[in-house]
Amino acid sequence: MEADPSAQIAHRPDTGTGTSWWRTAVIYQVYPRSFADASGDGIGDLPGITAHLDHLVELGVDAVWLSPFYRSPQADAGYDVADYRDVDPLFGTLADADALIARAHELGLRVMVDLVPNHTSDEHEWFQAALAAAPGSPERARYHFRDGRGEHGELPPNNWRSIFGGPAWTRTTAPDGTPGQWYLHLFDSKQPDLDWDNPQVREEFEDVLRFWLDRGVDGFRVDVAHGMVKEPGLPDWDGHVAMIDGTDDGDDVDAVDGSGNHGPMFDQEGVHEIYRAWRKVLDSYDGDRAMVTEAWVEPLSRLARYVRPDEAHQSFNFAFLAAGWDGPALRRVITASYAANDAVGAPTTWVLSNHDVVRHASRLGLDDPTHRPNGIGHGDEQPDAALGLQRARAATLMMLGLPGSAYLYQGEELGLPEHTALDDDIREDPAFFRTGGGERGRDGCRVPLPWSGDAPGLGFSPTGATWLPQPAGWAELALDRQRGREGSTYELYRAALRLRRAERLGSGGLQWLAEPAGEHVLAYRNGDVVVVANLGDVDVPLPADAEVLLASGSDVGAVLAPGTTVWLRAS
Incomplete structure (x- = not known):
């Protein structure tokens, strides 16, 4: 395959990595209540996470990000924090948190924790x-x-x-x-928004940062990172979705794509003062502590302002997640992402699933694989499970070949689908109740993990209890059923992460390659690896002498089947 003569190199190799682990890291998100339960009450906890850290080492990730485990009434699954300096008894104790951090470090894993600064619990x-x-x-x-x-x-x-x-x-x-x-309260009524114009609020959170940094955490994921500062006067808003700055400069690679929050309550200039102050706190500690922002901001040039040299280190690329299964959209987003982030010297941080969106193994199996419903339930369109998993494997392999950092959501390495048949009377997401059931909410992507196919509760808990029921069919997706099985999704992830590290893809460069099969095929070169993703509906010919390093599907030979990604050794 030849370099695309119409395309410049999209991203040059990262020569400034040094000891900055976060520039290239693969980080695994643990949702504590659904990862592993050691106590037997059916809700995951910190000791359960600690007992399974060897899984993350075996998988090959570099770090773990923990969703909130702080003291909380759990009105929004812990994102309603009552005490930022304590562990909720549901999850354990501060001693358990210390033990988790220490064990992770023994195993060579970094630990990032969630910070929820936009709002507190009403019980704070x-x-x-x-x-x-x-x-x-x-x-x-x-x-x-x-x-x-x-x-x-x-x-x-x-x-x-x-x-x-x-x-x-x-x-x-x-x-x-x-x-x-x-x-x-921009979220539930039990989550009142803090006023970040108040110096006491700013001082409090800098102290919270130090509290956890002193306990050894390696960084923070910042919840609603674009929402803390509101426009003065809190003016009415008509809800019109427009460019953040009210203009459109005509550069369509940086256009609004629907992945951002808009209005006078988001992306105000004052948020950047907060991150500059926090960056000074992190930089005062040794060990290269890092911060990633959850900022649903567009266009991409606006998002890049959160990762300028004196602000956060990473920001989730939700435009990439929102592009879905669309070759032209993905190529446009990838190109624009590198242009925006390279301009400020920051890595691009890729993500396909998390605790707030329908799992991509199901999302990509919908009739419209670019659609992002807020949950799926009875009576809704049900995804094509086989097609969704095929595309999810291909999308993941395409993502992990990209330079930069990547985040994985717990269970995606098992190919877990969304639970799309949860009974409404057991749902807990406040979005379900506040919309009168109009939105199914996020419970379907938060179901407890299957560790053992033959154990009660699929090995999640010693008693078999699970706070949400696991779908029928998950036994075959359990870790023990996939470990060592050729072609399993788990082994695909392990192989991809091993090759990614060996080939130094995280710190590599990206050049688009010409592809005669059309716009629905993405082909790029990163170092000595060529990645080809077939998002179309016809076979794509591959070079006759190509050495296949890894493929998301089987029987890759002279052609690449639809819904498949392959890594080749570049000639």
């Missing part, structure tokens, strides 16, 4: 003090409390809507029983 001591205090008090100034509109303050202060559905404001009740002020 700060919010409880705010409810007990008077309007205009210092306690209320840590949050967004406002008088209502209307003759008697009966209307919310503005027209903002919650990400989970319904209004973004809830009215309080005064001690005498009369209606009081309103407070802002």
Whole structure:
């Protein structure tokens, strides 16, 4: 295959990696309540994670990111934090957290923890003090409390809507029983937004960073990283989706693609002051501590501002995730991602699944494989499981060949699909309830993992208990059924991660290759490896003398079948 004469080199090899592990790392997301349960109560915990860290070493990842395990009433699965310096008894103790970090480091794994700075739980001591205090008090100034509109303050202060559905404001009740002020919550009513214009809020979170850095964590994933600062005055918003800066410069590789949050509550200039301050805190510690932002921001040039040299180290590339199974869209996003991130000296951070989206093994099996429903349930279109898994394996192999860093979500190495048949009466996601069931929510991607095909609860818990039921058919996807089995998804992931490290693909470069089969085939060169992904519906010829290093499907020879990715030795 020849270099595409119409395309410049999209990304040059990273010569500045040095000891910066995060520039090329493959990081594995653990969702604690669903990874492994040591206590037997059916909910995953920190000792369960520690007992299975050898799985991550065997898989070949570099680091683990832990979703929240802090003290919380669990109104939003721990993203409603009541105490940022303690472990919820559901998951264990601070001693268990220390043991997990120590064991991970013994095994050569870095540990990143979730930080939730946009909002607290309504049971956090700060919010409880705010409810007990008077309007205009210092306690209320840590949050967004406002008088209502209307003759008697009966209307919310503005027209903002919650990400989970319904209004973004809830009215309080005064001690005498009369209606009081309103407070802002971009998510559930039990997740009041903090006011980041308040110096106490900024000081508190810098102290929280130090608390966990002192305990040895290697970095943080920042939740709702683009949402902490709101536009002054909290103006009404008509909900129109437009360019973040209100303009369109005509450069279609950087256009809005629907992967961003918009409005006066997101991507305000003030968030960058926060990250500059946090970067100084991280840089004051040895060990190359890192920070990745969950910023649903577009266009890509806007997202790159979060990873400038004095801000965060990584930012999830949700435009890549949102492109789905679409060759032209993926090529456009990949090219634009490197252009935007290279301009600020940052790696591009690839991701296909996480705890907030339908698993890509199911998403890519829908009639429209670029569609991103918020959950799938009874009565909804059901994915083609075989097609979805075939495409998921191909998409993953295409992603892991790209230079930069990559994140894997627990269970994708087993090819786990979404649980698309959960009964609505056992769902827990607040988005399901706040939309009156209009959105199924995220429970389907959070089902406990299958470790052993013959054990009760598929080995998730010693008692067989699981906080959500596992789908029929998951026994065949259990780790013990796939380990050592040629062609299994688990062994494909292991082989890909082993080759990625051996070929130094994370620090490599990318040049697009000409492909006569058309726009639905992605072909690129990274060092001595050529990656070809067939997203079309016809066979694609391969070079006769090509050495196949790895393929997402079987029987790769003279042609590459639809829905398959192959890694070749470049000639």
